[in-house]
Amino acid sequence: MDLTGEFEARSYGGGATREATRLESLHLGDEFRQLALPPENAGGFTALLELPPTQAVNLLRFTDSPSSSSQAAAVTGISPPPLHSYGTLTFPSDSVLMDRAARFSTEHHQNGNVSGTSSLPSNSSVKTEPAETDSSQAVNNRSGKRKDSDKKAKSWTKKNKSSEENENLPYVHVRARRGQATDSHSLAERARREKINARMKLLQELVPGCDKIQGTALVLDEIINHVQSLQRQVEMLSMRLASVNPRIDFNLDTILASENGSLMDGSFNGTAMQVVWPHQVTETEQSYHHRQLQQPQQWPFDGLNQRAWGKEEDQDHGQ
Amino acid sequence: MHMQPTSSMKEEFLQKWQMGLQIYRPLIDNTSVSERRKAIKLSADVAMASLRRGTTCWSRALIQKTATEDNFLVRQMLSGIKAETLINKKLPKVMCHRKIVRRSKKILRRRKSRSAIEEVAAKARKLVKKKTQGLRNVVPGGEFMSNDVLLIQETLDYIVSLQTQVNVMRSIVDAAEAGSERTAYYLGKLKFAIEDG
Numbered sequence: 001m002d003l004t005g006e007f008e009a010r011s012y013g014g015g016a017t018r019e020a021t022r023l024e025s026l027h028l029g030d031e032f033r034q035l036a037l038p039p040e041n042a043g044g045f046t047a048l049l050e051l052p053p054t055q056a057v058n059l060l061r062f063t064d065s066p067s068s069s070s071q072a073a074a075v076t077g078i079s080p081p082p083l084h085s086y087g088t089l090t091f092p093s094d095s096v097l098m099d100r101a102a103r104f105s106t107e108h109h110q111n112g113n114v115s116g117t118s119s120l121p122s123n124s125s126v127k128t129e130p131a132e133t134d135s136s137q138a139v140n141n142r143s144g145k146r147k148d149s150d151k152k153a154k155s156w157t158k159k160n161k162s163s164e165e166n167e168n169l170p171y172v173h174v175r176a177r178r179g180q181a182t183d184s185h186s187l188a189e190r191a192r193r194e195k196i197n198a199r200m201k202l203l204q205e206l207v208p209g210c211d212k213i214q215g216t217a218l219v220l221d222e223i224i225n226h227v228q229s230l231q232r233q234v235e236m237l238s239m240r241l242a243s244v245n246p247r248i249d250f251n252l253d254t255i256l257a258s259e260n261g262s263l264m265d266g267s268f269n270g271t272a273m274q275v276v277w278p279h280q281v282t283e284t285e286q287s288y289h290h291r292q293l294q295q296p297q298q299w300p301f302d303g304l305n306q307r308a309w310g311k312e313e314d315q316d317h318g319q
Numbered sequence: 320m321h322m323q324p325t326s327s328m329k330e331e332f333l334q335k336w337q338m339g340l341q342i343y344r345p346l347i348d349n350t351s352v353s354e355r356r357k358a359i360k361l362s363a364d365v366a367m368a369s370l371r372r373g374t375t376c377w378s379r380a381l382i383q384k385t386a387t388e389d390n391f392l393v394r395q396m397l398s399g400i401k402a403e404t405l406i407n408k409k410l411p412k413v414m415c416h417r418k419i420v421r422r423s424k425k426i427l428r429r430r431k432s433r434s435a436i437e438e439v440a441a442k443a444r445k446l447v448k449k450k451t452q453g454l455r456n457v458v459p460g461g462e463f464m465s466n467d468v469l470l471i472q473e474t475l476d477y478i479v480s481l482q483t484q485v486n487v488m489r490s491i492v493d494a495a496e497a498g499s500e501r502t503a504y505y506l507g508k509l510k511f512a513i514e515d516g
Contacts, residue, residue, distance in 0.1 A: 192468065199471040206322070206478055217443065220450035223474065227457045230481040237488040238363065242356035244495045 324483035328370060333487050335366035339396045358392075361385050365396045367484045376469065377477045380460025417452075 180186070204210040204219055207226045213219050339362025343355075350358070365385050368378035386393040455461030455470060458477050464470040 195468050196471060199468065199475065203471060203475055203478075206475065215443075217446045217450050220447065220454060223478075224450070224453050224457055227454075227474070227478060227481065230478070230485055231457075233485050234360065234363065234481070234488065237485065237492050238356050238359040239352075240492045241359050241488070241495060242352050244492070244499050 322479055324479060324486055328483050329487050332366050332370055332483055333491075335369055335396065336363050336487070339363075339366055339392060342392055342395050357388075361389055361392055362396070363484055363488060365393055367480050369397055370480060370483075371476070375473055375476050376464060377459045377461075377473050378480075380463070384459060 180190070200216065200219065203223055204213075207223050210219055210222050213222060340359065343350075343358040343362070364381055368381040368385075371378040373379055382393060382397070451467060451470065454474060455464065458464075458470070458474055461470060461473070464473060
């Protein structure tokens with residue numbers, strides 16, 4: 001009599017359709033390309049780079065007014081460039097920056113406010129830094145035009161632009177800072193450095209305990225340690241799972257069903273588990289795309305799988 | 320934290336991982352613990368990599384690496400077209416032989432002014448280079464990422480995916496271990512009841 005490891009198979013509840021819709025949301029690149037940033041973004045940082053300094057400063061003055069785009073256009077005499085190409089990225093796995101772009105665009109959708117400082121979400125630490133510099137610049141410019149704040153605006157916007165736009169444009173608009181070489185090589189080198197630094201910052205935020213550390217080498221050390229610890233955890237977890245009663249680790253769908261709710265929170269609630277004796281399993285089984293492979297009465301040697309496996313074994317032995 | 324594993328990512332990983340494990344199912348009773356561990360890990364790795372649908376360098380490299388250990392599993396887990404292109408494609412040759420480049424750079428290097436500051440800066444740069452090479456060794460496919468920007472981007476994505484994998488696996492393992500304890504408990508009770516008559 002063998003009663004081990006049979007757990008209640010609750011429904012995965014139309015999981016297939018839910019999966020489909022969720023998977024669609026994973027195709028972030030497509031979604032964002034369709035997002036057209038509103039023209040109020042003309043006052044935004046990316047457009048700032050196109051303008052000569054005095055006009056840029058005037059533009060900053062108008063950041064608080066909702067009709068900034070028209071005013072800005074009047075001031076500068078140019079129409080704001082189409083920004084939808086700047087706000088979205090083609091590098092598909094650059095989910096970080098796509099995230100930021102999405103948040104950027106949604107914020108502007110909601111508030112219609114160009115300054116973007118108040119509208120940035122507080123939980124996004126990546127954005128608070130540019131937000132703070134922007135608000136401080138706005139204050140500075142209102143109090144009086146100063147070259148320093150100009151340069152600050154340029155350097156931040158240059159950084160932002162180089163990190164978000166370089167993948168799209170054939171060449172990069174980079175403004176030289178005070179006292180720096182302007183030949184193409186060092187410019188390119190500097191742009192590259194900016195990119196690397198921007199991404200290193202994101203990495204620092206991702207890896208716990210990295211923000212306090214000064215210096216690239218130590219930060220890299222931490223990152224390497226973090227990756228290695230995650231890889232080791234995967235090894236440990238697979239060892240643990242393998243050591244557990246074998247019926248359980250390969251009978252995941254039954255465990256899963258009871259796990260379904262708690263998995264969403266990322267925490268495990270042990271009391272959700274129930275043990276069901278085998279003769280009850282058939283009654284509780286519901287639609288699930290693995291169901292046809294499962295034969296709870298006899299230990300599951302599914303003909304289909306066995307044949308497929310057999311084929312593979314022949315190939316393996318042949319090698 | 321700019322990005323956390325989302326629950327949809329976790330769901331998809333779990334589903335794909337399961338699918339991979341199902342492939343090993345007929346062999347369960349005949350395998351040792353280490354073979355089962357390998358099966359679990361390989362399916363988890365392919366599941367994690369397939370979440371990215373071939374858009375990142377590390378995911379492609381990981382799938383190719385797993386394919387050298389279990390070709391059949393990878394073929395089954397990925398849809399037909401993808402499997403062919405990923406597995407049959409030969410691994411790209413290393414872009415540059417670092418040793419050779421380093422040696423020729425040494426030869427070409429002219430004697431610059433050895434001010435103290437420059438020496439320190441040069442040492443710092445060397446250290447950073449060493450660390451980035453260390454990072455390349457850890458991230459799958461890192462040896463082929465000569466571009467530093469790409470390396471960091473890939474690392475970012477890889478860490479997030481690893482986190483997803485660890486979270487989901489930990490939940491399952493906790494469930495399984497708790498379940499087996501409970502089963503053992505119930506088994507004991509049952510046995511006791513039976514023996515009591």
